[in-house]
Structure formats: structure tokens, C-alpha cells
Amino acid sequence: MTAQLIDGNVLSKQLRADVAARAAALLARGITPGLAVVLVGENAASQVYVRNKVKACQDNGLHSVLEQYPATLTEAELLARVDALNRDPAIHGILVQLPLPAHIDAQKVIEAISPEKDVDGFHVASAGALMVGQPGFWPCTPYGCMKMLESIGYDLKGKHAVVIGRSNIVGKPMALMLLQKNATVTICHSGTKDLKAMTLQADVIVAAVGKRNVLTADMVKPGAVVIDVGMNRNDEGKLCGDVDFDGVNAVAGYITPVPGGVGPMTITMLLVNTLEAAERLFPI
Numbered sequence: 001m002t003a004q005l006i007d008g009n010v011l012s013k014q015l016r017a018d019v020a021a022r023a024a025a026l027l028a029r030g031i032t033p034g035l036a037v038v039l040v041g042e043n044a045a046s047q048v049y050v051r052n053k054v055k056a057c058q059d060n061g062l063h064s065v066l067e068q069y070p071a072t073l074t075e076a077e078l079l080a081r082v083d084a085l086n087r088d089p090a091i092h093g094i095l096v097q098l099p100l101p102a103h104i105d106a107q108k109v110i111e112a113i114s115p116e117k118d119v120d121g122f123h124v125a126s127a128g129a130l131m132v133g134q135p136g137f138w139p140c141t142p143y144g145c146m147k148m149l150e151s152i153g154y155d156l157k158g159k160h161a162v163v164i165g166r167s168n169i170v171g172k173p174m175a176l177m178l179l180q181k182n183a184t185v186t187i188c189h190s191g192t193k194d195l196k197a198m199t200l201q202a203d204v205i206v207a208a209v210g211k212r213n214v215l216t217a218d219m220v221k222p223g224a225v226v227i228d229v230g231m232n233r234n235d236e237g238k239l240c241g242d243v244d245f246d247g248v249n250a251v252a253g254y255i256t257p258v259p260g261g262v263g264p265m266t267i268t269m270l271l272v273n274t275l276e277a278a279e280r281l282f283p284i
């Protein structure tokens with residue numbers, strides 16, 4: 001038996017069509033939802049990510065601007081740019097690509113973004129809203145994972161979800177979203193003593209560590225749902241996730257592939273958040 005694939009490309013296509021329709025409805029009212037993407041430095045992976053984000057906007061009826069600065073940009077200069085974008089009425093969402101050069105305090109820059117434009121969901125106001133269940137922007141990657149679970153009609157109530165990884169961008173918000181849907185949630189991390197004992201209990205496993213083969217077939221309960229957030233390279237240089245796909249595929253009930261799983265969903269949810277930011281400003 002092999003697991004059913006949750007295809008992030010197929011689901012993204014459906015969700016992006018909805019974004020494009022909603023963007024067209026706003027455009028008919030004279031409003032073009034706009035995203036500003038700010039990149040500092042020459043990180044090669046970041047350059048690919050931001051290009052994909054800008055292209056996704058263009059393909060789905062959203063206005064986007066890409067601001068690229070050299071790694072020598074000062075923190076004060078970046079904060080001044082964020083301030084200008086906060087005031088720019090053509091911009092509804094602001095994304096400062098991480099990582100930033102070491103001389104810039106990333107958290108300080110994130111906190112400078114107006115929470116109404118924080119489409120990455122990284123501002124403490126957004127994190128706090130998620131924690132107390134108030135409206136706010138959810139970080140795109142875990143939000144995309146929730147949409148993947150929703151797409152298979154999975155009811156999380158009473159299920160045991162194990163999240164591997166505790167980053168502010170994925171692990172922690174992921175756990176809160178699963179909790180909000182009434183799952184029993186365990187967060188595992190580098191200090192967890194017996195990871196396998198935890199994952200074997202799980203109905204849902206989200207692997208978000210950034211390391212190959214964190215999850216292997218012997219660690220998965222038959223029929224479990226496995227979501228792979230990892231983006232790594234194997235020895236041949238091929239893109240792979242945190243999950244040993246071939247092994248786990250034979251045990252799990254559902255699995256997300258890499259590539260073509262969570263990756264496209266992250267960008268899709270960025271579009272959704274940007275659209276939502278514009279819609280909140282101009283309610284019907």
C-alpha cells in the first residue's frame with residue numbers, strides 16, 4: 001500500500017484561481033492589491049524565492065514591487081524603507097525576505113512593519129493574535145499546511161498531531177493552528193529525548209526541521225498523515241524534504257511530496273494574505 005499524495009501544485013492552482021477572481025473583483029472597484037517584497041543582500045536562495053513571489057503576484061492579478069538592496073544597506077535605511085511602504089497606499093502587504101545581513105536586527109525590522117500589512121505573519125501582533133484566536137495574518141507555510149489538511153477533509157478534533165521543529169516561522173505557529181482545530185499537539189525539537197516514541201503516537205506529523213531523513217518509515221504509525229515542510233538537497237543535489245519519502249510513503253495514509261508539496265502552498269498563502277489585507281481595507 002502507498003499513501004495518497006496531497007499535491008501542493010494542484011491545490012495551489014485552485015486557491016490561486018480564487019485569489020485571481022477576488023483580485024479582479026477588487027480591481028473592478030478601482031483597487032489593485034499590492035505586495036512589496038524587500039530583499040537585502042545577494043543570498044542566492046532568497047533571490048529565487050523573491051522572484052517566485054513577485055511572479056506569482058503578476059500571474060494572479062496582484063501588483064508587486066521588488067526592492068533590492070546591497071548587503072551594505074544599514075538598519076536605519078531599511079527601517080526608513082519599511083516606514084515609507086507602511087505609508088504607501090498602493091501597498092497592502094510588505095514582506096522583508098529573511099535572512100537579513102548580520103548587522104541588521106531582523107526582529108526590529110519585522111516589528112517596524114505595520115501589522116495591517118504584515119502578510120508574512122511574523123510581527124508579534126500577528127503571533128499574539130494567532131495565540132489568542134483573534135483575526136490576524138497567519139504565517140504562510142503553516143497556513144498552507146492547514147489548507148492541505150482541509151483539502152483532504154481531515155477532522156483534527158481529538159487527533160494527536162506531532163510537530164517536529166519549533167521555529168517562529170513554522171513549528172510554533174503550526175502547533176497553535178493545529179490546537180485551534182482541537183488537535184492534541186506535541187512539539188518536538190532538537191532537545192526531544194525519544195522522537196520516535198512521540199511520532200509513533202501521531203495521527204498527523206508535520207516535519208519542519210530542515211534536515212534530511214528526520215522522519216523514517218519505522219517512526220510512522222500506519223495510516224498517519226505526513227506533511228513535509230523541509231527543503232533540502234540530497235547527495236545528488238536533488239531537492240528533498242525532511243521525510244524519507246519512499247520509506248514513509250509505504251506506511252502513511254497521506255503524504256506531501258517535495259518538491260510540489262508545501263513549497264507552492266507557501267507562496268499561495270502569501271497571495272491570499274495580501275488579498276485579504278487589501279479586502280480588509282476596503283470591505284464591501
Ligand code: GUN
Pocket residue numbers: 095096097098099120140141266
Ligand atoms: N525566508 C524563508 N522563508 C521566508 C518567508 O516565508 N518569509 C520571509 N520573509 N522570509 C523567508
